Amino acid sequence: MRIFRQLTIIFAICVAGEILHRIVGIPLPGNIIGMVLLLILLCTKLVKPQQIAEVSNFFLSHLAFFFLPPSIAIMAVGDDILGRWPLLLFLCISFTLVTIAFTGWATQFLIRRQERRESRGSEP
Amino acid sequence: MNAIINSPLFGILLSLAAFEIGTVISKKWRHTLLNPLLIANVLIVGFLLTTGISLESYNVGGNYIAVMLSPATVVLAIPLYRQISSLKKYWKPILAGILTGSLTSIACVLFFGKLLNLGDTLTRSLLPKSITIPMGSVVSEQIGGIPSVTIIAITITGITGAVAAPAICKLCRIKHSVAQGVAIGTASHALGTSRAMEIGEVQGAMSSLSIGLAGLFTAIVAPIILSAL
Known part of the structure; x- marks a missing residue:
């Protein structure tokens, strides 16, 4: 302990x-x-x-739990930002979907390329 | 009464009670949209606004809890260390994939921030939105964003990943289990990772490995890109 x-x-x-x-x-x-x-x-x-x-x-x-207090400071953020929350929500959601797609494509493309090279390398 | 409200005990009690309610609600209905942190946030903000108690009074206690963010980030090295051996075969595609993802997220925010005229502070607050909260909130502060906005954006991002990741992977034909895990962890940190673990062991391991690395990449890259603009 x-x-x-x-x-x-x-x-x-x-x-x-x-x-x-x-x-x-x-x-x-x-x-x-x-x-x-x-x-x-x-x-x-x-x-x-x-x-x-x-x-x-x-x-x-x-x-x-430890992020709860810093997150409460949102109530002190000005209306110029809070008033745009529907836009911000939309942006957060769509950026996340785009990021998942790009990350997945890049990783998968590079994995397949590596696998192709390795299978070619192992041939006599 | 003022003496009680301005004592650290008040903010600590309020945080504990709100988080407990949030946890109970989220466990009872088991829905990803019912995130304990978001529920507790709404409860406390609602309580403070109704009673007219100031944010400063709450923060007397809240700051004691926020100090623990530092050790909470440091121990993220442990899951990273446990997963390092799973890097071995595909370490190049994985690292390149995480870097691509971090840059994609940053580029989206910068481009649409400019296009939609979000303003400097708001753009900087959204910049670290794909990485885990303990890292994202300090990166936000460092680059001149508003940490509380960042924390809410990160939570929404995480929930999106947890809800939509399997559908997006299917739609975009991301079939390789390593690529799925890297995509989910890089884009939607620990919240997405909880979903990745349900999809499969490899996805879960890759996703949790990606959390720490995406955070580290973003912390290094974001200030450099901002200073270059």
């Missing part, structure tokens, strides 16, 4: 991410740098997933 050790590891990575962003000046948000740092620590086996299992499972399974 060692909850305090798990929290210490995760919050230390958060702070390291903030230091790299604010002091070193890497132009990515601190929490995203933190995610990359943890990924590096996991790949190099310096941190094992089970060492932070409970805390990370808690955050991963209740992720949406």
Whole structure:
């Protein structure tokens, strides 16, 4: 279990991410740098997933709750934006459909090309 | 009463109660459109507007919860790490596909933002709408958008992906299971991924891998494109 050790590891990575962003000046948000740092620590086996299992499972399974407070600030957004919500809703939905189609086509095209090359390469 | 309303406990209690109601409703009817975050958002905004309690009072407590966004993003590395081995065979098509998707989403917003005269702030708020909320909200803030607008746009995007992804894949003849997963995760983050997991194991794994990578690509690419314009 060692909850305090798990929290210490995760919050230390958060702070390291903030230091790299604010002091070193890497132009990515601190929490995203933190995610990359943890990924590096996991790949190099310096941190094992089970060492932070409970805390990370808690955050991963209740992720949406932590976005609730920032989302409430929508009520302070001006009417010039809120008044256009039908347009914004339409745009969000159609952009999503276009993005799914383009991503799927590109990935599938490249996979098939790779498969064709490999099957050609394996022939005598 | 003011002392209570302006204590952190008020905002925290309101958030917990609203999210619990949202979760119960969404579990009871099991419909993708009934997203707990959207329900809780509507409940709290409605409550604050009816009672006349200010956003500032709510945020005294709300800010305590929002601090946890940072560790919540960091642990996204874990599902990414678990799926990295599934990259092996098709890593080039997958990475190129995710990059294509991130650029498509950004290009759509920039092009129609200009065409429909959405204005700079709104365009920037919509730019990170395909990526997961903890990343999208900070990217939005960094590039000069309004995080709350971004969060709502991301949620709508996610719901769209979860509802429509199978139909779109069928319509566009995206048949390869790896391509389906990459498309769903890149376009509609974790909400879409929940649907991808129902379609199949490969789709689910590819979709969850794509969440973190699409977020990372967008966080890197969006500021560069904006500064080049």
